[in-house]
Amino acid sequence: MDRRARTYRGALALLLGGILVTGCGGSGTSNDSATADRGVAGSGGPAGGKRAPSAAAGPQEDGAGQAEDGAARGSVAPDYLSTFALDVDTASYGYARRTLGDGQLPAAGTVRPEEFVNSFRQGYERPDGNGFSVNVDGARTDAADWSLVRVGLATKTAPESGERPPAALTFVVDISGSMSEPGRLDLAKTSLGILADELRDDDSVSLVTFSDEAETRLPMTRLQGNRTKIRDAITAMEPADSTNVAAGVERGYDEAVEGHRKGANNRVVLLSDALANTGETDADAILERVGDARKEYGITLFGVGVGSDYGDELMERLTNKGDGNTTYIADETQARKVFVDQLPAHVELRARDAKAQVAFDRKTVKQFELIGYENREVADDDFRDDSVDGGEVGPGHTVTALYAVRLREGASGHVATATVRWLDPKTREAHEETGSVGTGAIDGELWDDAGARLQVTAVAAYFADALRGGDLQGAPTLGELAGRARELASSTEDSSVEKLATAIEQADRIRNGGGDEPPGGEGEGELG
Structure with missing residues (x-):
């Protein structure tokens, strides 16, 4: 082992030798200080709350923290900026569909609207080179004075030739007793077997x-000439005892550091139900471990969730700190999509520490609310501070932020300008791109005039908001949303929208006391 690996491992041993905390991690956000800085009223974290809309600072007589009817909405700073780290996760939507298919409503704290929205194709214009295109549009809702404004960011797709730097992937697989349930370890083994066939000869794995302890089954090994050896190691995995996620993460990053390949895309892939019950189970302590490897070696983390019981919060926070993203798989069809269609093409990054800031025009906007992204908030003043962590985005991804916006009476003109800032993955040079929207571009009626993709985005966001007990202005009922989704599935010929309609119907049926009816609609949404 070289000196840098010994130094890194020694520091981590001290770090992880802290206090043992039972449970699966805290319930707060990973960016609590940012909430106060944004001027958010009644801020709710990912555990389920809703926050009141922010007030776009207008004339003095409007006051602060008051809705138009005079009802207090909490203390709202005169802030017309919205700043957040980009997020391409889709696990929340996948896990919600699995839970609904089992005849239960997902817990409100596991529902993240941005991950519902980002599970569907958007049809944004792509940039010609690296970086992002910025697309801003919207439409009027059924609520008076309220509109939806969609900020869409897209990266260039991966070359069809498959040209990319080699990948060095460390797979960290949960083999605890809970993984013996069908659809967990068996699905993980199938997934890795599929990937072993798809990776290139110059890739390494x-x-x-891990169960109660972690074990290296295979050191970093080139695919060329070793595919049988790799498949044998995968096949030999069998369920064991407890779930020591911290031990698995520690050993996984040790292997990733020791097997680090300069010029390659180095990534840790965690496959688990994330139900930590042994060793260090507090998310923050594990996150420190991930953060060190991210900063020093540029190793990113990709989380793949499995199981009917799933530690959503722990996996989400791990991957956020690890500059990666999460997804959820429930069957072989989804596994093939993730490990064949997505992972091989997306191991390369288009952008590091990417953040977005949307500036609303106080002359035209009365109030606004970002739908989701509560645990990705960034202080407005930190937007151009490149030491502040953002999100990592790969080729072909789209990121969508949907806002509920209340326009001032008779408003006309500029509504908002959206700016995305990111670092080049290789040079760390900062870049920005902007886009804007005016009242004329959001004047059409959502369900009559807007394009099909914007309507799908709205259905997904309204659905997520309903599942977590929200009250977005102009939101249709679940029954109405299901009908909209069925119509959109027909017009777009998009199977993922058909599955969305099924999920909404299941939620409506469960809420109305029909949870024992046979579930349906297996499958997954589209990433980006």
Whole structure:
């Protein structure tokens, strides 16, 4: 082992030798200080709350923290900026569909609207080179004076030739007793077997398993000439005892550091139900471990969730800190999509520490509310501070932020300008791109005049908001949303929208006491 790996491992041993905390991690956001800085009224974290709309600072007589009817909405700073780290996760939507298919409503704290929205194709214009295109549009809702404004960011797709730097992937696989349930370890083994066939000869993989302790099953190994050896290591995995996620993460990053390949895309892939019950189970302590490897070696983390019981919060926070993203798989169809269609093409990054800031025009906007992204908030003043963590985005991804916006009476003209800032993955040079929207571009009626993709976005966001007990202005009922989704599935010929309609119907049926009816609609949404 070289000196840098010994130094890194020693520091981590001290770091992870902290206090043992039972449970699966805290319930707060990973960016609590940012909430106060944004001027958010009644801020709710990912555990389920809703926050009141922010007031776009207008004439003095409007006051602060008051809705138009005079009802207090909490203390709202005169802030017309919205700043957040980009997020391409889709796990929340996948897990919600699995839960609904099992005849239950998902817990409100596991529902993140941005991950519902980002699970569907958007049809944004792509940039010619690296970086982002910025697309801003919207439409009027059924609520008076309220509109939806969609900020869409897109990266260039991966070359069809498959040209990319080699990948060095460390797979960290949960083999605890809970993984013996059908659809967990068996699905993980199938997924890795599929990937072993798809990776290139110049790619490398290592394999770590964990239960009560962690074990290296395979050090970093080139695919060329070793595919049988790799498949044998995958096949040999069998369920064991407890779930020591911290041990798995520690060993996985040790292997990723020791097998680090300069010029390659180095990534840790965690496959688990994330139900930590042994060793260090507090998310923050594990996150520190991930953060060190991210900063020093540029190793990113990709989380793949499995199981009917799933530690959503722990996996989400791990990957956020690890500059990666999460997804959820429930069957082989979804596994093939993730490990064949997505992972091989997306191991390369288009942008690091990407953040977005939307500036609303106080002359035209009375109030606004960002739908979701509560645990990705960034202080407005930190937007151009490149030491502040943002999100990592790969080729072909889209990121959508949907806002509920209340226009001032008779408003006309500029509504908002959206700016995305990111660092080049190789040079760390900062870049920005902007786009704007005016009242004329959001004047059409959502369900009559807007394009099909914007309507799908609205249905997904309204659905997520309903599942977590929200009250977005102009939101249709679940029954109405299901009908909209069925119509959109027909017009777009998009199977993922058909599955969305099924999920909404299941939620409506469960809420109305029909949870015992047979579930349906297996499958997954589209990433980007």
